[in-house]
Amino acid sequence: MATATRTADYDTIVIGAGMSGLACASRLFQHDHYNQKGRLLVLEARDRIGGRIGSVNVNGSRLDTGANWIHGVGTTEKRNPLMKILPHKKYRELGGRVAFRHPGSRRKKFVVAPEQEAAEDGEWIRVDTQPPAQQHDTSCQEAGGDLVIPGEIAGTLAASIWGLVGSLHGLAETTPSAEAKRTTMLQAITRSQALKDAFDDLPNEYHSTVSGTPQFIENMEAAPLAAQSAEHPQGQAGMSLLEFALDDFEGDQVFLQDGYIAIIDEVAKELMSAGIVQTGKEVKQIRRNTDLVEVETTDGVYTAKQVVCSLPLGVLQHHQSQDRSAKSLFSPALPSEKQKAIEDLGFGTLDKIFLVYSSPWWTEEPYISILRKGFAEPPADSESNPTTDDDEAISAALDSFSGFTDELPGFAIHRDGTVTPGLCSLSLINLHNLTGFPVLSCFVSCANATRVEAMTNEQAGGMLHRALTSWLGRAPPKPEAVHVTRWAQDEYSRGSYSHMITGLSEVQHRQEFQRPVVDGKGAAVLSFAGEHTSRNHFATVHGALLKG
Structure with missing residues (x-):
């Protein structure tokens, strides 16, 4: 039957x-x-x-734990499909920013991984897997000064980083797939004329800052550039140039405010x-x-x-x-x-550390006077460029901060193409301007994301509070609450999003x-x-x- x-x-x-x-x-x-x-x-x-x-929801503030951005709104001919959903959604590009300089070189012990001893150009390094315990630069505090980069210099620095990203996309588009697959993004950066131009365009005192800023690309891609950034064994070789060999939507990169x-x-x-x-x-x-x-x-x-x-x-x-x-x-x-x-x-993993305050202290004295010195205005064609003597306008346009911490490992890429261990670059977004909540949101990625996930909320918040104190030359108010996303530990995601691994993907x-x-x-x-x-x-x- x-x-x-x-x-x-x-x-x-x-x-x-x-x-x-x-x-x-x-x-x-x-x-x-x-x-x-x-x-x-x-x-x-x-x-x-x-x-x-x-x-x-933390202390009455909505914290968007996952995606926040539309990566390219598209053009009239090729519109990003997200723009058709709720077309009246609120969004905008990030505007003004303040950057804090590298506080000075500090040598970290590092060893070369056995499988990387024969690597070409010396670009592969691995620093100690444990970050320095409770170390942070206090020289500015002892001197009573801050680490603010003058606004004009900060604008040039930001433009150079985006110029570097653009040049890498151009290189990826013109490189045969097989070659791009075996070319690490770090190799492409160290050989980039755009990076060399960034060193040439800025005074020597900011070269340490330039050396550390390419770490920004790791936060963009949630993918490792150097070996010590890899959170997974198969990621030891870092992401490949193939990461940028794509035909994505053009247009502005915008933050979804709601x-x-x-x-x-x-x-x-x-x-x-x-x-x-x-x-x-x-x-x-x-x-x-x-x-x-x-x-x-x-x-x-x-x-x-x-x-x-x-x-x-x-x-x-x-x-x-x-x-x-x-x-x-x-x-x-x-x-x-x-x-x-x-x-x-x-x-890979991209996490956020949210510092939730009772009020946006960065809009008040004495902090606004410190930040005013380093305010980098939006592009000249902006309809509402605030003048640097208008504190209210600066507060309304200041969307991000960036600086360094030595409590997480990072690396430095020098003008001659060499790569050495260095401080970790941090980027913080001012959510008060974007969502209305008195919150600063810090991005951490790759191995540093998993390090932060192993911390308590209080430990992660303390690390950022010490960084802000170092940057400003004085301690800001402590946050009322701290929230850390933990996407690597989340059993239903186990990370954030995908990338291309050198030699494999x-x-x-x-x-x-x-x-x-x-x-x-x-x-x-x-x-x-x-x-x-x-x-x-x-x-x-x-x-x-x-x-x-």
Whole structure:
């Protein structure tokens, strides 16, 4: 007697209710077929939707823990699709900034990793994995001075860094893929004329600051430049030049002032109303049988004709590394090409340290007088360039601070191309101007992100408070509360977003994810979505949206 074919509970199950999973389900739900009950289901392990987009409330302040930016609003001919969702959303570019100079060189002991002893050009270094304990430069405090860089110099410094980034994109676009794959981003930086020009354009006293500022690129990409920045073994070689070999959206890089939650809610609105999204349902295994796909969760087993997996790459990598000692996430195992794609792409961490205050002290005396000296105005074509003697205008336009700490390891790239251990570069965003809350938000990435995640909130806040004290030459008010994101420790993300590893990652790995796993009849039964599956828009929210 022939075995009867089982009936699936759903036509399609989408795993993950982040931007990509929600975008996929929302697009399916536009079809009449999926409007009917029992056709579509979204399973989410968290007790909320949004994935790596989220927010928390601390002392009455909304803190956007995940994505905050639209990376290129696009042009009239090629508009970023995020701009079509809630078109009246509030956003703007970052304006005025104040930079604090490098406090002076301090030699750190370092050793060369055995596997890097034969590296070319001496660009590979590894400093001690433990940051200096409770060390911070106090010379400015003892002298009663600050580390503010004059505004004109700070503007030149900022322009040089963005010029460097632009030159790296240009180099990546003109370098053959095979060569870009084996070229580290650090190699490209050390050989860059744009970096040499930055040294030539600034007085010698600021060269130590110039040497440390390329660390900014690590925060952009959540990917290591030097060996000591790598948080994962497969990232030891750093990110490759292939990271910038893409055709992304042009236009301004803008900060979403109300966060991404409203966009998530808009994408998910009809799905939530129809009861299609179920939270608190962690997927334990996806079994591809002969007639259907079984999705085992912490709350039972669901069956479907096809499954779309939008789990983050970090989660896929974790399960693949654990499969030998635990039940495999996929049964049978994924095709070898997809296993290699999972293994050879990078997945890094970008965290935020939020300092929540009772009021924005940086808009008040004596701090505003200190900051006024270093205020770097927005571009000359701005409609409202404040004058440097207008404290109220400066307060309204001052969006970011940058400086150094020696409580986390960093590195310095010198004009001659050599790389040495150095201080960690920090960037802080003034959320009071952007969201209305009296909060400073500091970015930390890669291995330093995992170091900060190992700290308590109070320890991380203390580190930043000491840095601010060093920069200003006097102690600012202590924060009322501190909140640290911990994306590497988050079992449902295990990092922030993907990147290209030197010598390993290839464009074809992302394209491999775009090919579904088929059954014996050639029908697609398992597909993948997420920022890591995008050829040109990986590591972005719009990449997740488009691939969903």
